[in-house]
Amino acid sequence: MAGAARAGRAVMLGAMLWAGNAMAQLTPPQVVDLAPVVVSGVQPGPGLWQVTAADGHTLWILGTVSPLPAKLEWRADEVQAVIASAGQVLGPPGWTVDADVGFFKGLTLLPSALKAAHDPQGRRLEEILPAPLYARWLPLKQRYLGRDRGVEKDRPLVAATRLYSAALKSVGLGGGSPVTSVLNAAYKTRGLTPVVTRVVVKVDDPRQALKEVRGSTLQDQECFEQTLAVVEQELPQLVERANAWSMGDVDALQRLAVEGQYQACLGAVAGSAFGRRRGLHDVDDQAARKWLAAARAALARNAVTFAVVPVHSLVEPGGFLSQLEQAGYSVRSP
Template sequence: MAKRAAAGALLVWLACAGVPEGRAQQAPPEVVDLAPVVVSGVQPGPGMWRVTNAQGHTLWILGTVSPLPARLDWRADEVKAVIASADAVLGPPGWTLDADVGFFSRLTLLPSAMKAQHDPQGRRLQEILPPELYARWQPLKARYLGRGNGVEKDRPLVAATRLYVAALDEVGLSPRSGVGKLLEKAYKVRGLTPVVTRVEVKVDDPRAALKEVRASPLQDVACLQRTLDVVEHQLPLLVERANAWAVGDIDALQQLALKSQYDACVGAIADSELGRRRGMTNLDARAAEKWMGAARTALAGNAVTFATVPVHTLVEPGGYLERLRQAGYHVESP
């Protein structure tokens, strides 16, 4: 997701922020100390969905999830074999920021990026959050982030991300696994460059974008609220989903196919005045249209194509598998 390149550290944090769907708790719940067991070592990973057209051309789709076990050693024999025979590879769907920011420019932008993480009015979290929500935040902050006050200056969205990543680390999960690197290596061996299927949000002037982010208010309290929900109650569920992917349990993986945690917070940016000015409207619909177009082209022109798509966007009602079936393709589950 080149999210790092453009709208400052705020959007970098946003890229891996985590919050599930659900209503907020009316009273501060007790923090439950659970110790879910994360698989490690060599694991097979999941099977792939197979999509075919009338000519017998095949699109193999690997469903992905994040986070995954931090110490996962993915064997990937079946996936490597498919890539070795593939004529093309489709990159994952979604959106990305397209900004021309060189190394030295990044260095000069860093102070602005750091300021973009803070509330534009200089408020601390205690001043932004409702009292009951701040009461829930405090014990979780102390447990996962320590008792320092630096995070108290952050916007709720940024604070949510810091908390979520720290909580993942404690239970042995990571939003950045080695799966991407393994796939990139297999693509390189085959001599393939993934077709870009993500919608690109163009940022012509990163410095101006950062200034805009610094000055823009965001409706991001709900992002922190939902992040507290997942940290308090749903870490074991995330571990179960990560384990299901690692061991190749497709049934469990589909049952645990939650909407991306990133999706639940992206509205804080996309629905803001800043997001609308930067063309971040209707991102999901635009991304789905672009990916489906790439899939149709690949199936028409290639005997074998490989793709990666987040599991929840594959299996949800109206998701990519349903769209492919409606388009007349035959879809086989792993």
């Protein structure tokens, strides 16, 4: 039943993220028409960041990015060697939803989940968005989603997410990460279970939560607009970043370490009535504090620890590496 439970939780998580996962110019910007070359096949990935305590205990960190090339095969020799000697591994930071529903109960909730993806007032995108912003949406929808009429009933955040996923697929990105499967195999071989560093948002009553989601209004126009800007102009940079990770170009990774539309879309969820009731208003700060506490505890306990962290969380001003360095640890880049 483990797989069934995961499927049920996925239904809930998707629904909650849907409800919750400046004026446009009068002349829509020209969409960048490109044919980016995405690397494929066996690639080494980046080197590891090294954080060392005064007693010599070391935390090795793999910086990750998403999306990655769809046809990437990761040669993880260095990472596998570190995990083989690690006393502990830390899971990635962030937040997740814990909704304990079985598979069949998840299926009964699916209609409610789909309704949660729609505007609570029953409006279509054309009625919600300013006319200039909707005019930018139409050619992108046609290009990446075709004649999908159902998306017009979705909340702007949901429609933006669907557009973004389709645009990534069109340039050879996404479709699942090879990193997770490689890491899980290495953990299993070593007999290690990653320490959970994510903030867990517990949902005890999924049906009631979905009712709250369906009734919540999201301020998600900024999320929609920023997602359109990424699709219009930034696909080449996403390809460049994915290639940099695959080929181990750390300088390029650090230069391209941006969050894109994430904060705007998270803010739309966290700032809603639903998000405030569920404690999402400062979830990123909670997640950062939890990961840093886990990292310090692991450095005190283990001679060798391995961790996985998004590159932007590591290298941004005031990010994890900066905070660890300020706390007295030695930090060395790959």
